[in-house]
Structures are given as structure tokens and as C-alpha cells.
Amino acid sequence: MQVPARTTAPGPTAPGKRDALPEPGEAGEGDARPEPGKRDAPPEQTDPAKRAAPPEQTAPGRRDALPEPPKMPLYAQQVRPQQPPAPWGHTKQTPPVLSRLRPAEPGTIDGATLWSVLATAVLSALLLGDGIGPNLLVVAVPAALAAYFAARAAGRRLRPWTAVWAAGGLALLGIPALRDAGWPTFLAVVSAVALGSLALHGSRNWLGMFLGSAGLFTSVARSLGWAAHGVRDRMAGSRGRWGVVLRTTAVAVVLLIVFGALFASADAAFADVLGSLIPDVSLGEGPWRLFLAAIGLVGALAAAYTAAAPVRWDDVTVRPGRPRGRLEWALPLIFLNLLFAVFLAIQLTVLLGGYDKVMAETDLSYAQYAREGFWQLLWATLLTLLVIALALRWAPRGGARDRTLVRGVLGTLCLLTLVVVASALRRMDLYVDAYGLTRLRISVAAMELWLGVVLVLIMAAGVLGARMLPRAVAASAAVGVLAFGLISPDGLIAEQNVQRYRSDHSIDIDYLRGLSADAVPALDTLPEPLRSCALDEIQRTLRSSHTPWYATSWGEARARDILGDWDPGVRVRNCQGLGSEGGGSERDGDGGDTYDPYDPY
Structure with a gap:
């Protein structure tokens, strides 16, 4: 059933109201109105004479008719080539990499996060100016709470690996509370910051773990703006409440100062305890204390901002290498395995025949034999890990036979490298027995031992799968640094x-x-x-x-x-050179080699 079109009769125009301008295609007052029910003829069917006729003049004072635009010449109607943009003009810019990797901007900073950040800044100014010890762990607690509150406000959930990294970072910050030595403390603090950054980002693959361990620093600039906007919004909406907080805090501080001074003057024991608890802050340390407060404030804000809007470092992908043929890929590694096998066979012969025979044939002392081999074996272990990484990048990926080939060749290389690690550690044992233990020797021995752990993890990944390998290597490094600090080097x-x-x-x-x-x-x-x-x-x-x-x-x-x-x-008074000549060495009849060029420390 066809529904007739509705027609609306034009109504009278209100007095004083201007006539509406005709839309394009509508007829003006001077045009002839078409008859009802009769369609207008297409433009190509109209009379050329009528089309060429000039439009009638508009009467003076009439505003309801628009003049037609002037005719454009033919030469002006040609399409001109588009000019390149001005070199100094505004161009469309692509968003930065971090903006594409960050899922969304966080909402307004909440009150719990803000108070935790302020507590971190105050504790940093009061406690960190006198050195590093348990105070570092005390300052880290409110910073961790700021990150937790910000993540909860953003809707993020606590995942198992996040809890592992966070607990490991706090445990590493306990090393300065236990050890007075500066070098294990430095390693522990750096590792704690890296684990904290991993806990906030939640990375999984190799590149994500590497970038995520230092990704906390990329949130410093954004976190300052985020906090400034949040504080401004809160101050605008609750000025009266902030006044109550400031007045209450001022009254509490005055009461504590007055009554604390009275009790301290009344009892010497209480004054001693109070003096040991309250930080001794002088006016001369003001700039240094303000700097420490700024460091604590910025660090806690960066942690909170990262927890609310972490960067997805796992989305940064590296193009995989082009798979090689089986023979092209496996032949160099097989020759390398044969070289390792020959070297280890000679090492086994030396072990069974005794070091004394080697010393007699090579005219070397125990210390010289160990010193000339350990560092080379350490570099051989590091280069082997690099070879394994490159081999996995270009390994053939055709099917089950290729996977078996890769596992067999690289597994053999890892196993032989483990024996090299054991040989290097044995040489270090001879080295230490001849000269004694030093900081450099215990450090490189610990590093060699950790490289052996990494090789074991790689071999386990070849059997069980490599999905957890990046996290396992990072966890082993953190455990190694923690154990290194706990044993008190x-x-x-x-x-x-x-x-x-x-x-x-x-x-x-x-x-x-x-x-x-x-x-x-x-x-x-x-x-x-x-x-x-x-x-x-x-x-x-x-x-x-x-x-x-x-x-x-x-x-x-x-x-x-x-x-x-x-x-x-x-x-x-007479300590110069004392003890350097006494006793001698049981293995070096001339008192031992007193010069050690490999250990300047």
C-alpha cells in the first residue's frame, strides 16, 4: 500500500521576522513556481537560452536573495599539483612510543596514594640524611603502599609474579640493615629497584624484562603532572577540610614539642631515649634534606603512576631471525662442541694425572696456572651464552625434527659449558688457596657460579618449555644478589x-x-x-x-x-708490612708470588 506524501502549506510570516534564505536548489521569489505535481526538468533538459540568461537584478533593500558567485575561467578550473607542506608548518605527528604502549591514563590520584607519597617524602628527608641502614626499608614501605593504593584505584589485581617481585625487592632492601660493607649494599639496592619496577610493569618476555626493570624512570615526568592535577582538583573541592587538617596537625605538633621538652628536662633517661629516636636535623642540612625529600617524593609518585598505568613493554617486539637450514645452522655448533670436548678431555687428564705433573712440564706455579686460566674460562662462558642466544634466533623451525636437532646441539653445548664452569671454579679455588680471598675474587667466583645456574635453567627450558625462562633467570639473579649479601662477603x-x-x-x-x-x-x-x-x-x-x-x-x-x-x-706503630712475610705458602717454596696483577683491590 502506497502512502501519499504529506504536504504542508506555507504559513504566514511573523511580522518583523526576516525571510529565511533559500536552501541550494530552492527557488527564490523572482523564479516561477512549478505547478503542483509537476517535477522540475533536469538541468540538461532546460532551455540553453534560459540557462545563459543573466539573473534578474535584486531590488535594493532586499536581503532574501543571494547573488550567484562569478563564473570561474577555464584555465582556473584546471587541477593544480598539490604543494608540499611548509617545512616550518604544523604537521601531523605520530604519538610517542610510550603513549602507544601505555594502555590508558590513570584517573585522579586518590587520597590514600597521596598521603603515602607525602609520608615517603617526609621520611626520606628525616631518615636518609645520616646514612643507609634500616631506614631504607622504612622509607620503602610507604612508597610500596602508594603503588598498591594507586593500582587498586585503577582496578589492577595483585598477580603471583607481582607479589614475588615485590617481596624480593623488600628483602633486598634488608641487606643494608644487616651489612656494613658498601659494595653488597649497592648491588642489593640496585637489584631492589629493578625488581620493584618489574613488579609494577608485569613483563614476561626477554625484552620486556630488560626494559621493565628500568621502566620506572620513564614515568617520572608524567607522574609529576598527574599529582599536580590531582592535588589541584582536591584543593578546589575541599578547601575547608584541608584547613581542618592543617589546624589539627599544627596543634598536635605544638603539644608534642611542649610536653616532650618538659618530660625530657624532667628525666635524663627519657631525654636519652627521645634523642635517639628523633632525627637530629640542623638548619645547615636544610638543602640536603630538601633534596632527599624531593627524591622520595618523585620516586613514590613514579611508582604510584606506574602501578596505575604501566607501560606494556611486552608489546615491544623484535623481528625474529630468518631460519637457517639444518646443515648451515648445526655444522658450526657441532665443531664448537668438538672443541669443547677436546678441551675438557685434556682437563680430565690433568685432573687424573695430578697438577704436579703439569707444573713440572709447564714450569708454572699453582697460582700462575690458575690465574692464566680462570679469566679465559669466564669469558668463554659469557661468549657461549651469547652464541646460544644467536643460535636460538636463527635456528631452523620446520617441525619436530628441527626441534630435536636444536635441543640436541644446544643441550650438548650447555652441558659442556657447565663442565667449563666447574673447571673455572676449580682454578679459582687454587688461586684463592695460593693468595687468599679478596673482594674481586669472591665477586667473579659468584658471577661464574650464577652463569652455571643460568645454563642449567636453559637446559631445563629445552625440556619443559621456554615460557618461564626470562622470569626464572631474573629470579635467579635476585636470589644470587640476596645470598651474596647475606653471607657477608x-x-x-x-x-x-x-x-x-x-x-x-x-x-x-x-x-x-x-x-x-x-x-x-x-x-x-x-x-x-x-x-x-x-x-x-x-x-x-x-x-x-x-x-x-x-x-x-x-x-x-x-x-x-x-x-x-x-x-x-x-x-x-710498626704495622707496615706486618704479616706479609710470615709463614709463607705450603705450595710456593719461595714464599709465593706476592704480586697479583689481576686483583688491584
């Missing part, structure tokens, strides 16, 4: 050298006196005057420093308890 160095001295070996007092307070328990067992010479520098450092409880490590506190107010006195 300086204490272990002192114990090993003291034990060598008791076994009729020489001892280097000049080196041992440069260790930290962690070495005091072992050095305290030396006979005089070696004990006084070894502990003189450490005791002077302890007596000259007046660090508060929150900046004192357990190792320093234990050293203070052992030494007390002891003064070495005249017993340290």
Missing part, C-alpha cells in the same frame, strides 16, 4: 684469610685493615700485634661516626659491641 674474606694464617700461610694485614665492620668478628681472633693492626682503621671509623639507630647496620652494631672503647695505642 667481607666477613667471609676475613675468615678465610685468618684460617690460612693459622694453617701456616702468609696474611696481608694492609689489605684486611681496609675491610668494613663486617670483618671485625674474624679479625678479632688474630694474635697481637696483628689484631691491633688489622682493627685500627675500623675502630677509628667507628669512633668518629655518630650515626643514629636507623642508619646503623647490624654488622656495625656488632662491631661496636666487640670493640667497645678499645684503643690500640702503641701496638700499631
